[in-house]
Amino acid sequence: MDLDLKLREFFTEAVLPRDALARLVRGLDAGPPQLEPLAGRFRIEATDRGVARLRPGRGVGAKSRRARRHAEQAHQELREYLAGQRTFFAVPVDLDGVPEFQAKVLAEAARVPFGEVVSYATLAERIGHPRAARAVGSALGRNPVPVIVPCHRIVRGDGSWGHYAFGHEMKTLLLTLERATPVLVGSTTTRIVCRRGCAHDQRVAEQHRVVFASLGDARSVGYRPCRVCRPAA
Numbered sequence: 275m276d277l278d279l280k281l282r283e284f285f286t287e288a289v290l291p292r293d294a295l296a297r298l299v300r301g302l303d304a305g306p307p308q309l310e311p312l313a314g315r316f317r318i319e320a321t322d323r324g325v326a327r328l329r330p331g332r333g334v335g336a337k338s339r340r341a342r343r344h345a346e347q348a349h350q351e352l353r354e355y356l357a358g359q360r361t362f363f364a365v366p367v368d369l370d371g372v373p374e375f376q377a378k379v380l381a382e383a384a385r386v387p388f389g390e391v392v393s394y395a396t397l398a399e400r401i402g403h404p405r406a407a408r409a410v411g412s413a414l415g416r417n418p419v420p421v422i423v424p425c426h427r428i429v430r431g432d433g434s435w436g437h438y439a440f441g442h443e444m445k446t447l448l449l450t451l452e453r454a455t456p457v458l459v460g461s462t463t464t465r466i467v468c469r470r471g472c473a474h475d476q477r478v479a480e481q482h483r484v485v486f487a488s489l490g491d492a493r494s495v496g497y498r499p500c501r502v503c504r505p506a507a
Contacts, residue, residue: 360471
């Protein structure tokens with residue numbers, strides 16, 4: 275199959291066809307789908323404060339050198355995330371103009387750990403509005419920076435996925451990717467443990483790399499948390 279053609283078809287319209295991603299997934303080779311090629315099919319718009327929008331398309335939208343740096347950083351981090359080489363986004367986001375309630379929802383969604391999920395109702399409770407699960411869903415549906423602010427980690431109380439801007443299949447792929455990606459990686463030479471994607475982690479040679487399930491596991495064998503990516507935070 276011509277993956278490039280499939281991706282072009284997938285991202286042709288701003289409003290995605292309902293079955294577009296299903297066709298894309300069927301066109302990939304058997305085994306875990308390689309999502310890294312999708313990184314180049316998103317347009318990222320940024321301001322001096324950070325990334326303001328991520329949507330299907332190409333290139334960046336930036337009016338200043340600083341804004342372009344934010345957009346380029348976001349593109350690089352998105353590529354690493356989709357390649358299974360990053361578990362967090364360090365690029366700042368600019369949610370200026372987002373309504374107050376939605377800003378609270380997005381801020382709380384950003385705190386959901388990589389590889390985990392919570393329900394809309396749980397998120398509503400966490401922001402102090404326990405009866406607003408439906409409103410939380412609506413706020414997440416208008417997330418201007420999906421993936422970077424991980425609204426895909428929020429699901430319905432019955433365990434079903436619920437609405438996602440890029441479709442159920444994409445939500446499944448992202449969560450599957452996160453379950454398969456090590457969260458913490460240590461160096462046998464420095465005895466430091468990092469979040470996957472940290473600048474220090476990226477410099478560790480493969481033969482010196484060790485994976486940990488939790489920070490407690492790493493500490494139990496003498497590793498200390500990185501002061502840059504702060505896995506203990």
